[in-house]
Amino acid sequence: MQPTSSPESQDSVDALLKQTWALIDEKKGIFWDLSDRIWETPEVNYTEFKSSKAHLELLKQQGFRVTEGVADLPTAMMGEAGAGGPIIAILGEYDALPGLSQQADVAEPLPLQDGANGHGCGHNMLGSSALLAATAVKDYLEASGLPGRVRYYGCPAEEGGSAKGFMVRAGLFDDVDVAICWHPGAFNGVMDANSLACNELNYHFSGRAAHAAATPHLGRSALDAVELMNVGINYLREHMPTSARIHYAITDSGGFSPNVVQAKATVRYLVRTRTLPELTELLKRVDKVAQGAALMTETTMKSNVLSGDANLIGNRVLEELMQSHLERLGGPGFDDADRAYAARFQQTMSQEEISSAFQRMGQEYKPGELLCDYVVPLDRPESSMIGSTDVGSVSWVVPTVQCRSATYTIGTPGHSWQLVAQGKSSLAHKGLTHSAKLMASTALNLFTRPDLIIAAKAEHDRRLAGTPFVNPIPDDVQPPFPGSH
Structure with a gap:
């Protein structure tokens, strides 16, 4: 043929x-x-x-x-x-x-x-x-x-x-x-x-350890920042497109001792929307919630993208x-x-x-x-x-x-x-x-x-036409091989 x-x-x-x-x-x-x-x-x-x-x-x-x-x-x-x-x-x-x-x-x-x-x-x-x-x-x-x-x-x-x-x-x-x-x-x-288009990313919070009873005022809790971010995202759900989805998992709670103010904690987010342009906009709002959580707790925050899919x-x-x-x-x-x-x-x-x-x-x-x-x-x-x-x-x-x-x-x-x-x-x-x-x-x-x-x-x-492809995986992001994050 x-x-x-x-x-x-x-x-x-x-x-x-x-x-x-x-x-x-x-x-x-x-x-x-x-x-x-x-x-x-x-x-x-x-x-x-x-x-x-x-x-x-x-x-x-x-x-x-x-x-x-x-x-x-x-x-x-x-x-x-x-x-x-x-x-x-x-x-x-x-x-x-x-x-x-x-x-x-x-x-x-x-x-x-x-x-x-x-x-x-x-x-x-x-x-x-x-x-x-x-x-x-x-x-x-x-x-x-x-x-x-x-x-x-x-x-x-x-x-x-x-x-x-x-x-x-x-x-x-x-x-x-x-x-x-x-x-x-x-x-x-x-x-x-x-x-759904999506990005998976980590939000790392860093604070200051302290004795939770003797000197709690000296501590700056990264775990508090994670919890406040999660609360903020829950409020955000009312104000995002109904087709969008946001999921999270706390991957590092900072330790297992309640009498220590946790100096480090990490939460992983998976953010999904119907289209790539919508994803870009929703991620900006998620980032602002993370920044707000850091501001409220006097901690520092940095994030890194792990992976991403287009719709x-x-x-x-x-x-x-x-x-x-x-x-x-x-x-x-x-x-x-x-x-x-x-x-x-x-x-x-x-x-x-x-x-x-x-x-x-x-x-x-x-x-x-x-x-x-x-x-x-x-x-x-x-x-x-x-x-x-x-x-x-x-x-x-x-x-x-x-x-x-x-x-x-x-x-x-x-x-x-x-x-x-x-x-x-x-x-x-x-x-x-x-x-x-x-x-x-x-x-x-x-x-x-x-x-x-x-x-x-x-x-x-x-x-x-009019919507150029922007890979949701930034150029500087490496594959999330086991142990790399």
């Missing part, structure tokens, strides 16, 4: 999809195994050494040209295949979450090791599926002689580490034409560009293309055994958790529905309960499209032991295969239709 600048016939698109999906089915077992191995060695932000090595080895085995440690991130990588033509990126992740250790397939909280890590967001599947999709695209390009390059980006530290933001800052996406990715979920659909920028051209493929593909193909498995887990969930899952996807609550084996429409009510992702920063510099594929029971809370437990199941394997088929066919259809790439870029430019 050769690229064309005019719409393709239905028969040619169907043939492309059939060939692509066959390539996925040929090799899916290799990538199920990869997903399971990543699940078994869960590693958190910037410590994904075993996980990244497994992806690197498979990239090399599948014939990609590999670059390790990109953007000076030891666990990041890039694998490329093909020649000439457009460049399409497929993004993978493989980081886990702390404290979510859980035995596979067990429908009750039962950690493998108390306090250990676990894949509570499905990133063991995410990277494996993305690499499977990239491999199928590579194989098709080689067999057809179609010009174009596919790149697999191995991206660490999505869970608060903002690795893609650092990769964007390093220019790794400057020559990319389109970026494609996915996320495990409970439903099947093209993702709407609905996320997602959508692309209707790419979303409609991916949706058309998804409607031909249908659901993952769950069977009675899958539904029986899911029933055990849904019994551990509240009705509120289950109904909220439908609500977040703009769907009517269907009591008793265990698994999604259908396609949700592209145009659906937008959820107001959203988080942040470092894919957002990529979407500001290159047209980006994402999907969700059902990999777990409806109602499964994100970042939960239930999600970890389902991470090696048939549901996970079928869902990651499903998303790989969708991403690979979307990429290949773009290679055969360069006019769609041009249209996607034009839409991207229109959406960002």
